[in-house]
Amino acid sequence: MDQARSTISKIFNGEPHSYTRFNLTQNMEGDNSQVEMKLSSDMDEEVGENGVGDNRNHNSNRKPYVAQKLGRTPKNLFFMAAATLLIFIIGYLIGYLVHRKKDLAPTCAASVVRFDEAVAHETGAAPLMDWNDVKKLLAQKVTAANFEPLFREFSSANHRAxxxxxxxxxxxxIKKFKEYGMKSWTDEHFVKVQDCPASGSNRVVFKNGSAMRPEGxxxxxxxGEVTGAALYAYYGQDSDLMLLRDKSINLTGRVMLVRAGRISLAEKVANAAKMGAAAVLIYPDTDYSILDTTQLFGHVHMGSGDPYTPGFPSFNHTQFPPVQSSGLPKILAQTITAGMAIGILRQLGGQDVPTGWGGLHKLGEESDxxxxxxxxxxxxxxINNVFGVIKGFVDADRYVVIGAQRDAWGPGFAASTVGTSVLVELARSISDMVKNDGFKPRRSIVFASWSAGEYGSVGATEWLEGYVSSLSMKAxxxxxxxxxxxxxxxxxxxxSPLMHSLIASTLNEVNLPNTAGTLASQFVKGSFESDVLVPMKLDNAAxxxxxxxxxxxxxxGFxxxxxxxxxxxxKLDTWEKxxxxxxxxxxxxxxxxxRFAGHMALRLVHDHLLRMDVMKYDKIIRLRVAQINMKVNAxxxxxxxxxxxxxTMQWLFSASGSYSRASRNLVADIQNSDLEDIEMCRIINDRIMAVxxxxxxxxVSPRExxxxHILAGSGSHSVAALSDHLEALRIDNPEADADLFRNQFxxxxxxxxxCANSLAGDVWSLDNEI
Structure with a gap:
C-alpha cells in the first residue's frame, strides 16, 4: 500500500508517465551498486541518432514531451487528469479497507453471534448426545436375559478373600473388561485377617454341659478364654444395655447373649465392651427365619479396612511399626447357632425380660x-482389586467409581455374585454405547471389583488409603x-445428601420393564424421604x-x-434362596x-455440571446447629x-450462615454461567466436589x-458426639468433660x-463475617 501511495505521489509530482530502464553498473570506487536510470525520451533520441525510425519528427522546437508524444491538447490533458484522479480514489479506498482489516485482526469475530442465529454448542466432546437418547440407549442395552449367563459364570461355592x-x-x-475394550489393571494388597483355627475350633460351654463347637x-x-455369668441383652443396642443398667443389673464381667440384626455385629460388641462385658455371643433369632443349625460368619472390627494398618495402605513395601486400629474389640466375640442359643436361654434364671423383648426366658443370673x-x-x-475404565472426552481426570465386592463366606449369591454381574453388565453396556452409538461421556467411569469385602470392606478401604492423594478432587x-x-x-x-436430588430424579426417569410406570410410581407412595431414604451405616460398603x-x-437395593x-x-446365600x-x-x-445405577452414573458424566445439590447440606447443618443450641441452653x-x-453460639451460627450464603451464591453462579465454557464448568464442578x-x-488424625466426616462420621469430632456430650453434661455424667467439649465445639x-470458605470459591469471595 505504501508503494502504491508513492507511485501515485510521483504521478502528481509531474514525473513522466513512461516506463524506465534500469542499468545496474558496478561502482568501481566502492562496494555499492549505482542505478543509472534513462527515461524513454532519451532512448528515443538515441534511436533517432542511430538512423532507425526516420519517420519521427526531429524538430528542435518540439512541444513538451507529454503533449508531443500523443499529440496532447488541453482537452486531452483534462481527461488524463480526471482518469488519474479516479485511479487515485480507487487505490485509496482499497488501501483503507486493507489497512482497517489488519487493525481488526486481533478481535475474535466468533464471539459476536447474531441473535437470529443458533449458537453452536462447543463442548469438547462433540457431538453432545441428547440426554433422552442416552437414556434410551441404556434401556436398550440392558435386558433381563443378559443376567442368567452372568450369574452362572460368576457363581462359586466358596470364594473367600x-x-x-x-x-x-x-x-x-478383568477378562470381561478387556473384551469390552476398556483399559484394565489390578491393585494388590497384603492384608491381615483373622480366620477360624485351621485345627481345633472355638468353644462355648454353658455351666457344666457339653462343649459346643460352632463352625461360624x-x-x-x-x-483367649473367659468365664462369666450369662446375660440376655436383646439386640445389644445402646438403649438395650441402658435399660438393663436402669434395672440395677450388673453388666460387668458378663457374657452377653444378643440377637443378630438391627445394628452391625461390630457395634454390638463395642457396646458390650463399653459396659464392661467379658464376652459376647451372637445368634440368629426369629428375624432370620433359618434353620437352627445354620452357622453365622462375620467380623467385629469397628471400622473398615485392614485393622493392622489403620490409616495407611497394606502394600507389601510399607515399613510402619506394628499398630492396631482403635476399633478392634478388647473382648471375646463368637457366633452360635439358633439351636445353641435356645438351649442356653431356656436354662437362664434371674429377672423377667423387659416388655417388648419377646421370649419366655429370663435375663440370667450370676450362677448361669x-x-x-x-x-x-x-x-x-x-488380595487383588480389579479395575476397568471408560475414559471421558473432556475431563478425563474426573471420574465416578462403580464398585462391587467379589468375595463371600460361602456361595454369597446375594452378597457378591449379583453385584459383580451388575458391574460387568453395566461396563459392557456403556462401553458398547461409546464404541458403537456415538456416546461420548464428558468424564470417566471407573469399574471396580473389590476383594475382602466380608472382612469389613478391606479391599476398597485399602485402595482409598493407598491412593488418597490421587483420588482427592478427582473421584x-x-x-x-x-x-x-x-x-x-x-x-x-x-x-450422601448431595446426591438426594439426583436419586429422586432417577427414580422418576427409570421405567419398569414392559410397563409405563417408573421406579418412583412403584416404590414411592408417600414422600421420597420416608419411603426410600435410609441412613448410611458403618457396615455399608459405601x-x-x-x-x-x-x-x-x-x-x-430392592x-x-x-x-x-x-x-x-x-452359607445358605444361594441363587435358589x-x-x-x-x-x-x-x-x-x-x-x-x-439401569438405576447406570442412569445415575451416566447423568454424572454426561451433564456439563455435576448433578449434586449443595443446598441439601445447608438444611442439615442448620438443623444440627439448632439442636445443639437447645442443648447448650439447657x-x-x-x-x-x-x-x-x-x-456463645454466635460463631457456630455465623459458620452455618456462611455455608448457607456460599451455597446460595454457587446456585446463582450456576444460573448465570455459560455452560458451554469448559473452564467455567470445571471451576464450578471443583467447588461442588470440595463440599x-x-x-x-x-x-483429627485419619489414623486415630x-x-x-463431622456429619456422617463417628468419633468425638462429629456433630453427633457434640450432642451426646451435651447430654452427658446435662445429667452431670462423671465422664463428661466441659473443657473437652469446648475444644470439640x-x-x-x-x-x-x-467448608463454606471452600464452597465460596476464590479468596476474594470469602465471607469474612465470622
Missing part, C-alpha cells in the same frame, strides 16, 4: 456361668452395587468412601419388609438395578458451673479417627466455616 476361587473370579472380571466365627475378635474360648488365627493374605462419586437385591417389596437408598475419603456415595437379608453371613425371596424375579430386578440452665454463659471433602475434620465450628 484371597482364595484361589477368589483369584479365578478376579481373572474372569467372628473375625478380629480378641482371643458360660465359658467362651476363641482361638482364631491371624493370617496374611494377598467425585461412588456407586455401591453390594446387596442390590434381597427382596422385591421395597426400594431403599442410603446416600461408608468409607463417604466418611473416610469425603466422596459423595450411594448404596441402594429389599423385603425386613431390611436385613437373613442369609447374609451364612434368593429366587424364593423375590418370586423368581432376580433377572428382572437385576435389570432395574443396573446445660447452661441446669449446670452453669460446667458450661458458663461465656460459651464433601471439606466436611472431613482437618483437626478414620471416619472424620470450636473445631467443629471451624470445620463448617472452612
Amino acid at each position: 484371597g482364595s484361589p476361587d477368589d483369584d479365578a473370579l478376579a481373572n474372569k472380571v 466365627f467372628l473375625s478380629y475378635s480378641a482371643t 456361668l458360660i465359658t467362651v474360648e476363641v482361638n482364631n488365627i491371624l493370617t496374611e493374605k494377598k 467425585f462419586s461412588y456407586i455401591n452395587l453390594d446387596g442390590v437385591i434381597t427382596g422385591q417389596k421395597r426400594f431403599k437408598v442410603a446416600a 461408608y468409607p468412601f463417604l466418611a473416610f475419603s469425603g466422596i459423595p456415595s450411594v448404596s441402594f 429389599t423385603s419388609d425386613n431390611p436385613y437379608y437373613p442369609l447374609f453371613g451364612t 434368593l429366587n424364593l425371596a423375590t418370586g423368581s424375579q432376580v433377572p428382572q430386578l437385576a435389570e432395574m438395578a443396573t 446445660v447452661q440452665r441446669m449446670q452453669p458451673k460446667l458450661l458458663p454463659k461465656d460459651l 464433601e471433602r471439606n466436611l472431613l475434620s482437618p483437626f 479417627n478414620p471416619f472424620r 470450636a473445631l467443629a465450628t471451624w470445620t463448617i466455616q472452612g
